[in-house]
Amino acid sequence: xxxxxxxxxxxxxxxxxxxxxxxxxxxxxxxxxxxxxxxxxxxxxxxxxxxxxxxxxxxxxxxxxxxxxxxxxxxxxxxxxxxxxxxxxxxxxxxxxxxxxxxxxxxxxxxxxxxxxxxxxxxxxxxxxxxxxxxxxxxxxxxxxxxxxxxxxxxxxxxxxx
Numbered sequence: 001x002x003x004x005x006x007x008x009x010x011x012x013x014x015x016x017x018x019x020x021x022x023x024x025x026x027x028x029x030x031x032x033x034x035x036x037x038x039x040x041x042x043x044x045x046x047x048x049x050x051x052x053x054x055x056x057x058x059x060x061x062x063x064x065x066x067x068x069x070x071x072x073x074x075x076x077x078x079x080x081x082x083x084x085x086x087x088x089x090x091x092x093x094x095x096x097x098x099x100x101x102x103x104x105x106x107x108x109x110x111x112x113x114x115x116x117x118x119x120x121x122x123x124x125x126x127x128x129x130x131x132x133x134x135x136x137x138x139x140x141x142x143x144x145x146x147x148x149x150x151x152x153x154x155x156x157x158x159x160x161x162x
Contacts, residue, residue, distance in 0.1 A: 048132065048154045056085055056119075057129070059154045065090060065139065065147050074137075074153040075119075079129050082153065083121030084111060095142050096120070103134040130155040 052060040058075025065072075070086050077083040084098045093113040098120045101108050111121040127133065132154050139147040 044132070044152075047152060051152065051154055053154070054085070056083065057156060058083075058085075059152055061151055063147055063149065066141075074135065074151060076127075076129060077117065077119070077122035080126035081122035081124075082109070082111075082127060083114070083117070083119045083123070085119040089118065090141070092141075093120075096146075097140050098137065099140065100135045100137045103136075128155065130157075 054060045054073040054075055056073050056075025056077070057079065058073045060071060060073045062069055062071050064070070065086070068088065070088065070090070073085040075083055075085055082100075090096050094115075096113060098111040099108060100111075107125070109123050109125070111123065113120055114122070132152060134150065134152055136150050137148060138145055
């Protein structure tokens with residue numbers, strides 16, 4: 001190819017038309033949707049494996065409750081009823097209530113202090129012992145919120161019975 005001092009004109013690429021742009025956007029959205037739907041169960045499985053489990057068949061979390069580090073177990077009383085065990089037990093536990101909702105259920109559960117069992121609860125409604133439940137929790141003292149947050153109550157490992 002001979003060398004020339006004459007400038008070479010480079011033709012502009014035609015801009016992407018609307019259908020090509022929508023096609024590219026659609027492919028990205030599809031790939032994103034596939035990734036999200038496959039990663040969410042994997043992340044939940046990871047959380048279940050790494051969340052400590054307690055003697056009441058529940059998930060254990062450490063929270064700051066009225067300035068004290070408190071270990072809370074969202075456990076199962078008699079295997080199928082939810083209860084909340086706290087260590088240390090809050091002072092004047094009869095003034096404390098645990099309120100929670102479960103994603104997918106409209107009912108709000110209210111658990112008071114159970115002096116015989118030294119925990120809050122149990123619920124009146126029974127739950128699948130193998131089920132995993134995402135909860136929005138509020139802990140109150142004399143009607144005033146002292147802690148709130150979202151936590152998972154992971155079920156027992158094993159086979160589901162249908």
